[in-house]
Amino acid sequence: MQILSFFSSENKEHWLKEISKSDWRAAAFLVDILREEKLKEIYGDSTELLLLVEGEKLMSFCTYADQDEIEDSSLTPWVGFVYTFPEYRGMRRVGKLLEHAYSIAKKNGFQTLYISSEEEGLYEKYGFTFWKMMKNKWGEETRVHRMPVVDMDYSDVIGKTVSGTIDRPIHTPHPNHPEMIYPINYGYVDGIFAGDGDEQDVYVFGTEETLSKFEGKVVGVIHRLNDCEDKWIVSLDGNPIDRDTILRTVEFQEQYYMSELYL
CATH class of the missing domain: 3.90.80.10 (Inorganic pyrophosphatase)
Incomplete structure (x- = not known):
């Protein structure tokens, strides 16, 4: 099990076909904008598509992006397009992708990571908390969750x-x-x-x-x-x-x- 960046992958066509196997409508849209090379144009130049894979098999995927469906540009970065294939659900595999997105946000100096979703109780399992309802770019209300990006101090523990x-x-x-x-x-x-x-x-x-x-x-x-x-x-x-x-x-x-x- 490992995490790949789609844009660094040497076999993009294979992973596009894997994403296409999803039964989720948003995945089809994701494949379309990837083929048209518009993902970064829409969601920001720093956007990454993260793939959790086992060999040639795609287990889960998500984006780490400058922007998402919320138009407030002061809120960044975002996790989006989160999907886990049915056979891997219930094992918290997507947590590894969220962990990786968190590490990117931390490396880039951000203090908060956001996610917009209609799901209740799901992302709380991964360290996010519900923040507030906001309107997305289509004028619909959606739940916005956030997670603080923190630096811990273990100087009193390490070496003990x-x-x-x-x-x-x-x-x-x-x-x-x-x-x-x-x-x-x-x-x-x-x-x-x-x-x-x-x-x-x-x-x-x-x-x-x-x-x-x-x-x-x-x-x-x-x-x-x-x-x-x-x-x-x-x-x-x-x-x-x-x-x-x-x-x-x-x-x-x-x-x-x-x-x-x-x-």
Whole structure:
């Protein structure tokens, strides 16, 4: 599973055909303006079409754009044309695209990300909150959601030595989802509580052996954008762990959330 930019893709025709398989009317319009090379003309020069793919199969797509159907040009950037194919629904796959759009907005210095949709209760699952009703370019009322783009400060956490308990050892199944096997020791810091009221969860790196207790240094924090708790990354020997290794290791669980990794 990976995210591609349509405009950087070498096989645009393939992805146009994949988008065309959608049963959504707006997808047909999207394909038309892509073929006519008008997407950026309509929605802004910085517009990207993000594709969540698995091999040659398109799972989900959305745009990250300067403008959307709301004509107030002071509001930017926007997520639009959000669609997930039926066989991938219920797995929060689109959250990975929204996470990527969030990262682009942050990189470009924006403080808010917007989305216009008639859906109620959907985008709240991905960290957005309903803001207000606004008229779109066709004069119709639509719900506008927004999400703050923030910088977290973990200077008081990263570098700290902690100890605690492993309650989900490596190679064991998740207690509620037995198909999910932990590829890493997972536990909590004794006596430190997270936003959900439970003790602070940690991924413990540095051994393939089953642990019951641990002590190590916090070398990173996974900040979940659509959850009330963070996950700490603990290194048993205190050495740094590269970003790709962390993300690859924790994907088994974090793929269902939108998040940022702070090192």
